[in-house]
Amino acid sequence: MRSVFTEEEFDELVEAARADLLPKLPELRLEVQNNHSSDPPDEHMQDIIESFNTLKMRFSGDADAVKLIEREIDLANEWIAETETPEPKRSPRTLGAVEPSEEKHGTRSIFDDIDDGDV
Numbered sequence: 001m002r003s004v005f006t007e008e009e010f011d012e013l014v015e016a017a018r019a020d021l022l023p024k025l026p027e028l029r030l031e032v033q034n035n036h037s038s039d040p041p042d043e044h045m046q047d048i049i050e051s052f053n054t055l056k057m058r059f060s061g062d063a064d065a066v067k068l069i070e071r072e073i074d075l076a077n078e079w080i081a082e083t084e085t086p087e088p089k090r091s092p093r094t095l096g097a098v099e100p101s102e103e104k105h106g107t108r109s110i111f112d113d114i115d116d117g118d119v
Helices: 007-034 041-058 063-083
Strands: none
Touching (some): 007 063
């Protein structure tokens, strides 16, 4: 995407994201959370967490921005953990001994289809 912009345009875009987007990250995360319906919470939040990670890489030189972004990632992950339905509890299974069967299950051998003349 960077090749579409001149260096100056790209720098302006980054600064606009810093000024306009970063302060709204909590609102954006909450909006995505509130729009959750039936899909698994981790899948529902996957896109916004990936976007947050992209922003974190872009603003890696700005400690305050990284701190803000990491906080939103942490809150998103906490929401996922709280929203996911727990695995059903299952009682441990015991395995019994299996006795080999002496009875034949078929009349054909696995070698019946091999033609002796093809060797």
